[in-house]
């Protein structure tokens with residue numbers, strides 16, 4: 001199944017009751033906080049439907065991102081969703097997706113969204129630890145995340161959970177516990193974002209005062225790899241790791257584990273962990289073949305061939321021939337005797 005073609009519509013900060021400590025949607029996306037109207041939405045959709053697509057048969061989704069959709073007045077929600085209805089009716093758009101806060105989801109809201117063609121709701125859960133949520137000024141609890149997931153599933157929608165790494169008050173143990181609790185909710189997808197210090201966010205002030213220290217890039221990559229494995233064990237897809245790179249983000253970034261290819265760094269780390277575990281357990285006297293998918297070669301090698309150099313430095317590649325095969329499924333590693 002090809003990934004959906006997503007037409008994003010940014011409603012920066014709209015519907016949010018306050019500003020969470022780490023957030024500055026305008027800085028991250030470059031989107032204005034002006035109210036987008038139905039005419040504008042229609043124009044955006046029409047324009048993007050004409051764009052060339054990598055997967056022409058992929059479903060088309062209109063996504064309302066960047067705010068708390070269900071925190072908007074119900075008339076405004078109806079107006080925004082209404083602008084997409086003609087495209088749904090014509091079969092040009094298959095589904096609507098949106099992001100919102102967990103504490104702004106009830107059974108009634110979930111049914112309302114479903115009736116208006118919403119198929120996927122992404123909840124900004126950020127953490128399932130009440131201490132971390134409070135320290136991050138989120139204004140909701142972990143219990144409210146669980147309730148929201150239940151309401152959305154009950155209404156027949158897919159649920160995504162967005163989690164943040166390195167929030168104020170978070171330690172590795174709380175991040176891992178939080179991910180396990182998130183996985184237990186069996187969401188349909190996960191997004192992992194390292195916490196960054198963005199100019200204009202309340203966190204920027206704490207950072208300036210020395211009261212918040214972001215993760216280093218290396219810490220964030222290692223932690224994200226551990227979280228990814230937790231979701232992988234339950235076959236829950238992690239559809240994104242790291243914020244979408246943009247000129248606006250890079251201009252407002254003050255500190256934190258930002259890298260334009262953060263997800264690739266994490267996958268590379270995951271490959272390193274997998275291959276190291278496999279090779280460490282082999283009988284050294286036997287020559288072996290290490291087989292990987294051809295499409296995974298650059299991620300396996302890592303930046304500047306770093307993974308291969310580290311494995312070689314550990315002596316783990318002695319007597320090992322590495323084979324990249326087009327027929328091997330992606331993200332799999334097989335070790336066999338020659």
Ligand code: SF4
Nearest residue numbers: 016019020023066067
């Ligand atoms: S993190 Fe979400 S809820 Fe908080 S201010 Fe940003 S968009 Fe609004």
